[in-house]
Amino acid sequence: MRLKDKVTVITGAAAGIGKAVAEIFVREGASVLVADRDGAAAEAVAAALAPSASAFAVDVSSSAAVAGMVEAARARYGRIDILVNNAGYGIPGTVVSTAEEDWDALMAVNLKGVYLCCRQVIPLMAAQGGGVIVNTASNVATVGILDRAAYVASKGGVAALTKAMALDHAGENIRVNCVAPGVTWSTYFDKMVASHPDPETFKARLKARSPLGRWAEPVEIANAILWLASDDASFATGSMLTVDGGMTAW
Incomplete structure (x- = not known):
C-alpha cells in the first residue's frame, strides 16, 4: 500500500502503460482518475477498478479540456497528490517527410499536453503542501532512432521540461521525474x-x-513509475529513469 489514500490523475490511461499504471496504483491504495481521449475505453478501465477509479475523457492538447479534467478530480477527491503525464503517440517520418500539421498535432499532445496538465495541477499541489509528477519520456530522448523525428523531438522536450520543472518547484515540495521506456x-x-x-x-x-x-511489458514500465511516485523515491527529482532493456547501453 505504498500509495495509500493518494489521489492520482493519469493521462493516456485507457491502454498500454497508462492502464498498467492505473491498475498498479489502485492495488497500492491510490484513488485514480483514468483520463484518456478515448472516453469509452477510460470508462471500461475505471469500471474494472471500481470503486477506486473514475474516468474522464480529455484531449490533453486542449487547455479547456485539461482544466475540466483537473476540476473534475478536485471536485471528486478534494486534492491531487500524483500526476502521471502518460498521454502520447508516435508517427513515422523525418523532418523532410513529416507534414507540418502532423508535427504540430504530435507536439500538442506529447509536449504541450505535459505543460498544460502541469500548469493546472502544480498550483493545487503547492497549495496542499506538495505532490509528485511523473512524465513518460522515452529512451529516444537521449539516443534518437531512424524515421521518428517528431516523436524523438517531443520526448527530448519532455525530458528537458522535467528537469526545468523539478528545479522550479522543488521549493514547493513537488518532485518531478520522468521514466524513459524502450520498446513497450x-x-x-x-x-x-x-x-x-x-x-x-x-x-x-x-x-x-x-x-x-x-x-517490455507495460507492467514493467508501470513498476518504474510506481517507484518514482512513491515515498521510496523521496530524494529523487529532476531524474530520468531509463527502463529500456539496455538499448541505450549499446
Missing part, C-alpha cells in the same frame, strides 16, 4: 506490426533493439 508492447505496436509488409521481421527488429532481446 501496446496496441500502438500491434497496429504498427499489422501494417508492416513483413510483420515477423519487423517484430524481430524491434526485439533486437534491446540487449535483453525482447520488448
Whole structure:
C-alpha cells in the first residue's frame, strides 16, 4: 500500500502503460482518475477498478479540456497528490517527410499536453503542501532512432521540461521525474506490426533493439513509475529513469 489514500490523475490511461499504471496504483491504495481521449475505453478501465477509479475523457492538447479534467478530480477527491503525464503517440517520418500539421498535432499532445496538465495541477499541489509528477519520456530522448523525428523531438522536450520543472518547484515540495521506456508492447505496436509488409521481421527488429532481446511489458514500465511516485523515491527529482532493456547501453 505504498500509495495509500493518494489521489492520482493519469493521462493516456485507457491502454498500454497508462492502464498498467492505473491498475498498479489502485492495488497500492491510490484513488485514480483514468483520463484518456478515448472516453469509452477510460470508462471500461475505471469500471474494472471500481470503486477506486473514475474516468474522464480529455484531449490533453486542449487547455479547456485539461482544466475540466483537473476540476473534475478536485471536485471528486478534494486534492491531487500524483500526476502521471502518460498521454502520447508516435508517427513515422523525418523532418523532410513529416507534414507540418502532423508535427504540430504530435507536439500538442506529447509536449504541450505535459505543460498544460502541469500548469493546472502544480498550483493545487503547492497549495496542499506538495505532490509528485511523473512524465513518460522515452529512451529516444537521449539516443534518437531512424524515421521518428517528431516523436524523438517531443520526448527530448519532455525530458528537458522535467528537469526545468523539478528545479522550479522543488521549493514547493513537488518532485518531478520522468521514466524513459524502450520498446513497450501496446496496441500502438500491434497496429504498427499489422501494417508492416513483413510483420515477423519487423517484430524481430524491434526485439533486437534491446540487449535483453525482447520488448517490455507495460507492467514493467508501470513498476518504474510506481517507484518514482512513491515515498521510496523521496530524494529523487529532476531524474530520468531509463527502463529500456539496455538499448541505450549499446
